[in-house]
Structures are given as structure tokens and as C-alpha cells.
Amino acid sequence: MTARRPAVIGLGLTPMSVRPGGSAAELAARALHAALGDAGLAPTELEGLLVGSSQGVRPDRVGVALAAQAGLGDLRMLEHVEIKGATTVAMVRRAQLAIDTGEARTVACVFADAPLRAAGGAGSTYAHSGGNSGLRGLERASGVLGSVPTYALLAARWLAVTGGSPDDLGAVALAARAWARHNPDAVQRAPLDAKAYRASPMVSTPLRRLDCARPVNGAAAVVLGTDAAGSRHTPVRVIGSGRAHPVRRRRAGHESWFGGGRGAIEAALAEAGLSRADLDVLELYDPFTIVTLCLLEEYGLCEPGEAGPLARSGALAPGGALPTNTGGGQLSGFYLQGMTPLVEAVIQLRGDGGDRQVPGARTALVGGIGGRIDHHACLVLEAA
Amino acid sequence: MTPVMAEDWLLEAELAPAVEGDPLAPLYAGAADGLLVLPFCPACGLALELEQRVCDGCATAGADWRPAEPRGTVHAVTVVHRLERGLVRAPGPYPVADVETAGGHRLVLTSVGPLPRPPAIGDAVTIGFRRLGGVAVPAFHPTNLVKRRTPDGRSRDAAAAEAYPGR
Ligand SMILES: [Zn+2]
Numbered sequence: 206m207t208a209r210r211p212a213v214i215g216l217g218l219t220p221m222s223v224r225p226g227g228s229a230a231e232l233a234a235r236a237l238h239a240a241l242g243d244a245g246l247a248p249t250e251l252e253g254l255l256v257g258s259s260q261g262v263r264p265d266r267v268g269v270a271l272a273a274q275a276g277l278g279d280l281r282m283l284e285h286v287e288i289k290g291a292t293t294v295a296m297v298r299r300a301q302l303a304i305d306t307g308e309a310r311t312v313a314c315v316f317a318d319a320p321l322r323a324a325g326g327a328g329s330t331y332a333h334s335g336g337n338s339g340l341r342g343l344e345r346a347s348g349v350l351g352s353v354p355t356y357a358l359l360a361a362r363w364l365a366v367t368g369g370s371p372d373d374l375g376a377v378a379l380a381a382r383a384w385a386r387h388n389p390d391a392v393q394r395a396p397l398d399a400k401a402y403r404a405s406p407m408v409s410t411p412l413r414r415l416d417c418a419r420p421v422n423g424a425a426a427v428v429l430g431t432d433a434a435g436s437r438h439t440p441v442r443v444i445g446s447g448r449a450h451p452v453r454r455r456r457a458g459h460e461s462w463f464g465g466g467r468g469a470i471e472a473a474l475a476e477a478g479l480s481r482a483d484l485d486v487l488e489l490y491d492p493f494t495i496v497t498l499c500l501l502e503e504y505g506l507c508e509p510g511e512a513g514p515l516a517r518s519g520a521l522a523p524g525g526a527l528p529t530n531t532g533g534g535q536l537s538g539f540y541l542q543g544m545t546p547l548v549e550a551v552i553q554l555r556g557d558g559g560d561r562q563v564p565g566a567r568t569a570l571v572g573g574i575g576g577r578i579d580h581h582a583c584l585v586l587e588a589a
Numbered sequence: 590m591t592p593v594m595a596e597d598w599l600l601e602a603e604l605a606p607a608v609e610g611d612p613l614a615p616l617y618a619g620a621a622d623g624l625l626v627l628p629f630c631p632a633c634g635l636a637l638e639l640e641q642r643v644c645d646g647c648a649t650a651g652a653d654w655r656p657a658e659p660r661g662t663v664h665a666v667t668v669v670h671r672l673e674r675g676l677v678r679a680p681g682p683y684p685v686a687d688v689e690t691a692g693g694h695r696l697v698l699t700s701v702g703p704l705p706r707p708p709a710i711g712d713a714v715t716i717g718f719r720r721l722g723g724v725a726v727p728a729f730h731p732t733n734l735v736k737r738r739t740p741d742g743r744s745r746d747a748a749a750a751e752a753y754p755g756r
Contacts, residue, residue: 332673340639342606343613346726347699348599348685350673357667358687358697365665365710407670409685454645455638457693462665 211301212440212589215244215313215428216551221421221539223392225321229258229424233267233317234275236424240313244428245437248275251428253282253309255299257292257316259542267317282309289575290490291448292316293543294582298446300429310430316544317424330420352492353417355577357409359462360495364411366460369498371411373513375402377494378415378536380522385533387523387561388549392419393537416494418535425544427551432589441554445479445585447472453579462577463499469581470504470570477568477585481506484585485566486553487527488546490574491534497521500572501529504583528563543573547584554588597721598702599679605722612640615654620725625659625716627694628652636693659716660732661690663708679703688714688729701728 217239219232233256241248254277258266268285282303286296293316300312320330331351335341349355364370379402385391397415405415432440449472451465474480487506491497498512506527507515515521521529532538532549539545550569552558558566571584596602608617616639619626628637632649643650665687672679684707689695701717708714713732718725 329673332671332676337604338607339612342611343616343639343726344697346600346604346606346721346724347697347728348669348677348683349697350669350671350676353671354667354669354685357669358665358685361667361710362665362687407668407682409670410668412667452645455695456636457689457695461687461695 209431210442210444211304211429212432212442213297213427213551213586214430214432214438214440215240215242215246215426216438216548217241217243217426218390218548219424221390221392221423221541223321223419223421225323225422227319227422228265229267229317229319230265230271230274232319232422232424233271233315233426236317236426237271237275237313237315240426240428243438244311244430246311246428246430249278251277251311251313252280253300253303253312254280255296255312255314256285257287257296257314257543258285259318259320260289265319267315271315282312288580288582290492290542291573291575291580291582293547294446294571294573294584295448297427297429297443297547297584298582301443301446304429304431311428313426313428315424315426316541318420318541319422320420321422353412354409356493356495357412359577360411360493362460362462363495363499367502367510367513369513373498373516374411374416374494375399376513376516377491377497377521378402380516380519380525381491381530381534381536381538383522384531384561385537387559388532388538391533391538392421393533412493412495418492418540419537421539421541423539423541425541425548427547438557439555440589441551442587442589443584444587445473445475445477445583447474447476447583449581451579451581463503466500466503466574466578466581467505469583470572473570473583473585477587479568479585484568484570485528486531486550486563486569487529487572488550488569489530489534489572490543490546491530491536492540494536496574496578497529497534499578500574504572523561528566531558531561531563543582546571546573550584550586554586556588595720597678597719599677599683599699599719600721601676601678602722604676605724606726608724616727617724619654619656620718620727623718623725624656625690625727626654627657627690627692628654629692657694658691661688661714661716661729663687663710663712663714664689664695666707666710668707684708686714686729688716690716696727698727698729701730704731
């Protein structure tokens with residue numbers, strides 16, 4: 206007999222909008238109730254709520270007030286979790302432990318973001334936020350507006366150190382789009398070829414527009430309970446989790462932009478009792494194409510220097526040997542930070558991937574990163 | 590002649606850093622005097638990050654902000670093509686480099702003025718200053734353009750003037 210183990214038993218998504226509309230709180234409440242309905246739970250049966258929100262200066266970021274805003278009753282557990290992009294994985298871990306220890310029997314994890322405003326696009330929202338004090342103030346005064354120039358520096362450095370080429374980035378963008386074509390929730394589903402990629406406007410060398418995730422207004426939620434809780438879907442067990450918070454020094458003699466994340470996947474695999482070869486699908490946080498390449502090497506999912514060639518070989522794309530970001534990721538799917546890879550892992554392990562379903566997918570890696578790849582959080586999930 | 594309050598070649602003045610009470614106030618005070626002032630550990634002399642408050646080498650608290658050698662090499666570089674409306678004044682793409690100073694610090698800076706082409710990783714740069722909304726901000730220029738005399742015998746200033754038409 207199998208012990209009852211913490212599992213994702215409910216999944217809820219709002220439509221992903223590339224136009225302004227909806228506050229983060231409204232979107233979060235919708236996703237939360239959708240996830241409860243998906244789990245077959247009444248709102249009063251929810252015992253714990255974990256809330257994640259986008260960083261920055263957004264006036265309407267969601268927090269613990271969501272419990273009241275979303276019409277919930279009394280809770281035994283309510284927290285706003287914050288580790289930047291690694292938050293979603295941290296929330297799932299927190300929920301898993303709460304269920305294991307009896308702190309709460311059902312816990313929802315919610316993330317919502319609404320960067321698209323009536324005045325100006327999302328890129329503009331990011332470019333105008335950040336303030337003018339401290340280190341960020343100096344960077345902004347030096348023309349580092351939004352997050353693209355920062356990741357462009359990372360990309361330039363990474364390509365120089367690993368001997369990669371901008372074509373490697375394009376291969377990641379094409380693979381993500383090939384998956385997204387079959388994901389009804391993806392916001393960019395039009396066919397994409399190498400020529401169209403190269404025609405994409407440069408944003409900050411070597412990153413083109415198609416190397417960057419497309420921000421959306423939207424929300425996603427999962428409900429965790431025990432895997433015998435009566436969900437009509439295949440429960441998706443949380444069997445491993447790991448974190449790494451490398452403090453990389455911005456100082457001569459160090460790589461400042463990447464490295465130090467290996468411990469997160471090592472810990473997650475050790476807890477799960479699995480090896481890398483056991484992972485059926487890889488769902489990695491991919492705000493920029495460069496990050497997919499970085500994480501494949503950082504997590505030891507390929508040999509050093511092989512991420513680019515692997516991407517160019519088609520291994521990451523549909524039909525490839527290393528199915529990666531099978532819903533189109535953040536690049537072509539939707540940018541809901543750590544929820545993007547988690548949602549896709551749940552869909553794949555339920556077998557609900559439709560035309561993009563990876564046959565026989567039983568285990569998934571979810572990789573979340575925060576800041577400038579400063580925080581790593583990995584989950585290993587398994588279909589019950 | 591350069592006007593006293595010449596506008597920055599790249600950005601609008603609203604992006605000027607906070608100076609009063611800012612964690613980087615000593616850097617801006619030094620920059621106003623034409624000096625690259627950076628934080629070092631008061632005990633072991635390690636180059637500290639700009640917002641670091643305790644040395645990771647010897648655990649000594651505090652930072653000794655003092656003039657550092659204003660030259661370095663490019664650790665990473667990008668050319669920004671997105672010209673954010675309302676924030677960027679420059680009419681074309683501009684460089685941003687992660688500069689590793691001779692003293693071991695890394696600073697993300699743009700160029701002192703427009704460049705005909707961006708530097709490459711490993712290139713030597715010299716650190717000067719631009720003025721943004723009245724605040725002196727460190728910025729790089731390629732060392733070879735400044736230090737090297739041109740084959741036709743022109744002064745380095747003439748070569749520099751040609752390299753930085755915006756100054
Ligand atoms: Zn020290």
C-alpha cells in the first residue's frame with residue numbers, strides 16, 4: 206500500500222492576456238477558485254494559502270490580503286512567499302511540508318501578475334521601474350533599463366566563456382515555439398523559423414525580441430493535498446525539492462553572472478531517489494533563451510559546452526531526446542514566472558498535454574530561478 | 590565650449606542617481622571631484638561590492654571608500670538597441686559594459702560618449718565620468734583611443750575628439 210503523499214490535486218489558470226486588463230488580485234482570485242474547482246474542493250475546505258507576487262514597484266501586487274479578497278474563510282496557514290522567481294517552487298515545498306506535518310491538509314499556491322498597463326507596454330513598465338538609489342540606481346543611470354540589458358550582459362559573458370554562438374539562442378527560441386504551437390494557453394503560437402528569428406528586432410545584443418519572454422496579465426494556482434484526496438485528475442506527487450542560493454561575488458577572479466546552482470537539482474534528485482536519466486520532461490524557468498542554455502549546463506543535464514549544440518540538434522524540441530519546456534515555456538507560452546514550468550509539468554504528468562503530450566511522461570523536473578540566476582529552486586514531480 | 594549644465598549624451602536627467610543619503614554617496618562625491626572612489630575592506634583591503642557592508646574575506650564590518658585606479662578591462666558587454674521612450678535621449682544603440690577595474694571591482698557602466706563601435710570582452714578601458722542631471726557618473730572609454738598617438742601624429746586629444754563627437 207502506498208502512503209498518502211503530498212501531491213498537486215488541483216490546477217487553475219486564468220486566460221493569459223497580452224493586453225491590459227484585470228488587477229493582479231482579481232486574476233489571482235480567479236485562478237485560485239479554478240484550482241479549487243479542479244481539485245473538487247469547496248473554498249471552505251482550503252486550510253492554507255501561499256501567495257507569490259511579482260517583484261518591483263507594482264502598486265497592486267498580491268499578498269496575504271488575497272485570502273479576504275478571494276472570499277476565503279478562516280485559514281490555518283497564510284503566507285506571502287518571496288524569493289523572486291524561485292518563489293513558486295518554494296511555495297510548493299512549503300505546502301508539501303505543511304501537509305506532511307499536519308499543519309494543513311489542503312494548501313493552495315497562487316501567483317498573479319499584471320504588468321501590462323493601458324499606458325505603455327510591459328517592456329516599458331519594467332524599464333520605468335527600479336528607482337534611482339543604490340546599485341540599481343547606478344545601473345539605471347548607465348542605461349540598464351528593465352531586465353533585458355542585464356541578461357544580455359549575462360548572455361554575452363556566457364557565450365564568450367562557453368564558446369557558444371547567437372545561433373544557439375535562436376535554436377532555443379525555435380524549440381520553445383514548436384512546443385507552444387500545440388499549447389492552447391500559449392500566447393505566441395505562430396510558426397517560427399530561423400529566418401524569422403534572425404529578423405526579430407535586436408533588443409540588447411545578443412538578445413533579440415524573440416529571445417525574451419512575452420509578459421502577460423494572468424494568474425495560475427495549484428492546490429496540494431494528499432494523493433488520495435479524491436481529485437478526478439492523476440495526482441502529481443512532489444517527491445523531491447532542493448534549493449541553492451549561491452553568493453557570486455562581483456569581483457575579479459569570479460564569474461559574476463552564472464554558476465553555483467547545481468546543489469538545487471542534486472538535492473531534489475537525492476530526495477526523489479532518481480537520477481537525471483530518470484527525468485522524462487524538463488520544465489525550466491526561461492525568461493530569456495540564454496537561461497535555458499545556462500540551466501541545462503548548470504544542472505548537469507548535458508555536458509559542459511553542449512547546451513548550444515544540443516539545442517541546435519533539436520533535442521529540446523518536440524520529438525527530441527530531451528523534451529524541454531514542453532508548453533513553450535515563458536518564451537512562447539506565457540510569462541508567469543515560476544508558475545510557468547510548474548503548470549506545464551502538472552499538465553504533462555496528468556497526461557493532459559494533448560498534441561504536445563510527451564508519451565509516457567511520469568517524472569518531471571521543475572527549475573525555478575530568481576534574480577539574475579541568483580536563486581535556484583528545483584522540484585521533482587511524479588505522476589501517482 | 591561645453592555648457593556648465595550640458596545634457597547627458599545618453600539619458601534624460603530624471604535617471605540621475607539619488608546622491609543625498611544614497612548607499613553609493615561616497616562614489617558620487619568622488620566622481621564630482623573626478624575620482625573613481627570605491628569600497629574596500631578596511632581591514633584586509635578586499636574589493637567590496639558597492640552595497641556590501643561586511644567583508645566576506647575577514648568578516649570586518651564597514652567599507653573604506655577610497656580612490657581606485659580608473660582603468661580596467663571589459664568583462665561583459667552589450668549594445669542596447671531598445672531606446673526607451675522618455676528615458677533615452679541618444680538617437681541610436683548604446684553600449685553597456687561590465688567593467689572589471691584594476692583594483693578588482695566590477696561596475697556596469699556605459700561609455701563617456703557615443704562610440705563608433707562597442708568594446709569587446711577583454712578590451713582595456715579607462716574610467717571617466719559623464720554628467721547626468723548634475724550628478725557625475727562613472728563611465729568608460731576605450732583605452733587605446735585615448736592613450737595611443739595616431740599614425741599621422743595628431744594629438745591624442747584630437748583622436749579622442751573624433752572618437753567622441755558627442756562631447
Ligand atoms: Zn576583509
